Amino acid sequence: MRFLIFGMLVAxxxxxxxxxxxxxxxxxxxxxxxxxxxxxxxxxxxxxxYVWQFPADLARHPDYKTEWWYITGHLQPQDDPKxxxxxxxxxxxxxxxxxxxxxxxxxxxxxxxxxxxHAAIGxxxxxxxxxxxxxxxxxxxxxxxxxxxxxxxxWVRAPAGTDAAWSLRYREGTFFLTVRDDRRNxxxxxxxxxxxxxxxxxxxxxxxxxxxxDAGSLYFSSTRMRTHGTVLRAGQEVPVMGSxxxxxxxxxxxxxxxxxxxxxxxxxxxDGTDLMLYRLRDADGQEDFxxxxxxxxxxxxxxxxxxxxxxxxxEFWESPRSGSRYPISxxxxxxxxxxxxxxxxxFPEQENVSGxxxxxxxxxxxxxHGAENGPPVGRGFMELTGYGEGSRPPV
Numbered sequence: 203m204r205f206l207i208f209g210m211l212v213a214x215x216x217x218x219x220x221x222x223x224x225x226x227x228x229x230x231x232x233x234x235x236x237x238x239x240x241x242x243x244x245x246x247x248x249x250x251x252y253v254w255q256f257p258a259d260l261a262r263h264p265d266y267k268t269e270w271w272y273i274t275g276h277l278q279p280q281d282d283p284k285x286x287x288x289x290x291x292x293x294x295x296x297x298x299x300x301x302x303x304x305x306x307x308x309x310x311x312x313x314x315x316x317x318x319x320h321a322a323i324g325x326x327x328x329x330x331x332x333x334x335x336x337x338x339x340x341x342x343x344x345x346x347x348x349x350x351x352x353x354x355x356x357w358v359r360a361p362a363g364t365d366a367a368w369s370l371r372y373r374e375g376t377f378f379l380t381v382r383d384d385r386r387n388x389x390x391x392x393x394x395x396x397x398x399x400x401x402x403x404x405x406x407x408x409x410x411x412x413x414x415x416d417a418g419s420l421y422f423s424s425t426r427m428r429t430h431g432t433v434l435r436a437g438q439e440v441p442v443m444g445s446x447x448x449x450x451x452x453x454x455x456x457x458x459x460x461x462x463x464x465x466x467x468x469x470x471x472x473d474g475t476d477l478m479l480y481r482l483r484d485a486d487g488q489e490d491f492x493x494x495x496x497x498x499x500x501x502x503x504x505x506x507x508x509x510x511x512x513x514x515x516x517e518f519w520e521s522p523r524s525g526s527r528y529p530i531s532x533x534x535x536x537x538x539x540x541x542x543x544x545x546x547x548x549f550p551e552q553e554n555v556s557g558x559x560x561x562x563x564x565x566x567x568x569x570x571h572g573a574e575n576g577p578p579v580g581r582g583f584m585e586l587t588g589y590g591e592g593s594r595p596p597v
Contacts, residue, residue, distance in 0.1 A: 245301055245454040248420045250408040256400075260355055260372055260450070262347035264314065267298040267454040271356060271370055273379065273394065274468065274583040275429055275446030276567060286327035288433060288442065289548065289567035289583070290390060292379050293320045294356035294370055296347055299339075315340035315347060317358050318559075319368050321381040323388060323433065324566055326548040331566065333554045334383040336361050336368065361385065377427070377448065389439070392431035394446045396424040401476060401503065403495045409451075411482060412458050412491055419453035423468070425476040425497065445470065447583065460484045461491070463588015465513065465529070467545065469570055471580035474499030479506060479534075481513060483588060510537045519550040524562040526590025528553070544571040547584065563587040 246265040263269055270293060277288040297316040318337040324330070336358050338344035345358030345367075357369040363385045371378040377394040401423045403409040409421040427446040432439045447468045461482045469477040479494035494506030515529030530547040545568045552566025563586060570580035 245298065247455060248408060248418050248453045250405060252407060252420050254402075254407060254422075257372060258350035259452075261350045261352060262296060262315075262355075263452050264298065265301065266452050268296065269452040270295045270449070272449040272451070273370075273377070273446055274565070274567075275392075275394070275427070275444055276581055277392075277429065277433060277442040277444040279433075279435065280441040280443055282440075286325060287444070287548075287567075287581075288435070289322075289324040289326075289552075290392070290433070290446075291320065291322040291554075291565055291583075292368075292370065292381055294347075294358070295319070296340075296356070313339040313341050317345040317347065317356065319345075319356075319358050320554060320556075321368065321383070321388060322552075322554060322565065323390065324548070324552050325435070326567075329549050329551055331549075331552045332386055332388045334361060334381075334386050334388050335554075335556055335558055337558050379431075387434060387437070389434035390431060392429055392433075392442075392446070394427040394429045394448070396427050396448075398424070398426050398476075398497075399501075401425050401478070401495060401497055403478060404493070404505070409493065410491075411455075411461075417453075417455040417458060419451045421449070421451045423450070423476075423478060424448040425468070425478075426470055457482070458490070463586070466585040467568070467582055469545075469568075469580055469582035471570060473579075475580075477506070477582075479511060479513070511535065516544075517546075519547075521553050521555075521562070521564075521590075523553065523555050524590050526553070526562060526564075528564045528586050528589050530564070530584075541573060543579075544574050544576075545569075545582075545584065546571065562590065564589070 245267045272293045274291050277290060279285045295318040298314060299316060300314050317340045320335050322331060322333045338358055340346040347356050348354045353371050353373045355370045355372055357367050360366040360368055361383050364383055366382045369380045375395060379392040382389045403421040407420055407422050408418055410418040425447055427448060429446045430443040433442050462485050464480050464482045466480040476497040481492035482490045484490045492508045496504045496506050512535045514533045516533055517531035518527050519530045520527045530550055532545040534543040534545055548567040548569060553562060553564050555562045565585045568582050568584045569578040570582060572579040
């Protein structure tokens with residue numbers, strides 16, 4: 203559901219394609235690549251009927267223009283059970299510069315992908331949200347994506363000032379996350395092991411993004427991954443444990459012209475329910491399309507069409523950095539439940555503001571309440587995009 207982020211990268215792809223004329227790098231990033239036979243390679247579109255294969259579908263899909271590995275979660279310091287629960291994000295984005303070159307034209311120095319990564323740690327006790335980012339062409343010394351069968355799914359060199367690499371690996375049923383940015387005092391190493399079957403969104407894992415179904419993604423989640431590792435906190439590495447949510451999306455098409463952003467939620471309720479919801483908004487802030495998936499405590503899944511739920515914003519926060527005004531508290535009504543849920547940000551300042559791409563969006567932890575002033579009955583993550591000036595992609 204992060205189409206806006208990729209939309210903002212379109213302009214960057216064009217800029218990166220302006221490498222020196224005649225070089226392999228410039229040709230590989232051309233907007234109209236040519237195969238040896240003279241035909242224009244075509245991106246594959248996400249469509250119903252896709253046959254999933256695992257673990258192969260955890261790896262790169264070069265026939266699709268864009269994809270991501272999006273992991274968010276909640277971490278409890280093990281040495282201080284009373285400490286506030288930390289939140290974290292690690293996202294690897296792949297943007298195809300051109301469909302994969304034929305073997306005769308390919309080389310390790312002819313990049314076909316752009317690799318971008320975002321990482322963050324949030325601490326509600328201090329109100330501190332630390333965000334870091336990096337972006338490179340996919341080349342042997344800068345970053346890239348593994349093929350089917352590789353244990354490394356994605357990696358990229360750390361930001362300037364840090365002699366390390368960020369990585370996402372998968373081995374024997376567990377994801378391994380490594381992030382380090384010394385200048386921002388951001389560092390964590392985590393292991394995330396799925397405890398439930400994958401949750402596929404839409405029929406067979408095809409998630410439409412319009413009423414017509416002419417745009418969509420291949421989309422599944424791992425909703426309750428048992429997580430442990432270490433996090434840098436107040437200058438000290440501390441052991442943590444908790445849970446995480448993986449979103450895996452693969453697609454080529456982007457937002458419809460009328461769509462400017464979305465509100466997305468991943469929720470784990472204490473009764474065992476998993477809930478993913480998103481609503482795409484138009485330029486007037488009205489809901490243009492919405493969908494979701496619910497997994498009940500007994501494991502049964504159900505599509506959450508718009509007649510089954512409704513979100514109403516209750517409280518807003520204005521960012522002093524971007525000037526965007528984000529809804530950070532919501533009422534969620536679900537058909538068949540008498541009382542609504544209330545979703546609240548654990549603290550307001552969980553905005554990611556990019557210094558590399560001018561992207562800004564809100565991404566952070568929320569608590570779920572069964573009554574307006576009641577105790578938490580779950581927790582999750584919220585992503586808000588398309589708020590504020592200049593946040594709509596130029597596509």
